Amino acid sequence: MDIVVNADTFTSLGSVLPAGDVVVEKAITIEMAHRLQYHEGKCRNIHGHSWSIKIAVSGKPTEDIHSPKDGMVADFYILKRALTCIEELFDHSITLASSDPLADVLYQQGGFVVAQQTQWWGTTLVNDFGRINLIPPTPTSENLVRLWGQMLAHNLPGLEIAYVSVKETASSEATWIPNK
């Protein structure tokens, strides 16, 4: 018997796939320095990490053969674009807590000026030496993943974020799960 391939063949392919949600993930890596001002160990020193930031979105893939989103939970391009907002703000910068005495010293003596100030991440200071981001909480992985997760959620309305994770080393990772 000949197999007939036509438009109906392709539009019915979805019925052969199992039910259930699919989780899609997108990650970027940025370079950023920070310090934990009251840490009792080495994290008190200014030091840097390659931060791997990952977003995971869950849902049922679109089933509409005429849609550009057919077969997708979320377009990887859209996820990358949202992650790029974090990259533009924090890549190759120093991030300190707003309450860090070092931030005050730099601000008072380094000739820094306020470049940006928002509810999301706090304040960006710049001078000839570069940029420093001041955020309200201590910049631990746990706080950064919640801050960045909030920014991603704001930039991706309508998508269900399963989790956002931040890896500051190969073996140290923090994960934010919305609404839990």
Ligand SMILES: [Zn+2]
């Ligand atoms: Zn660190």
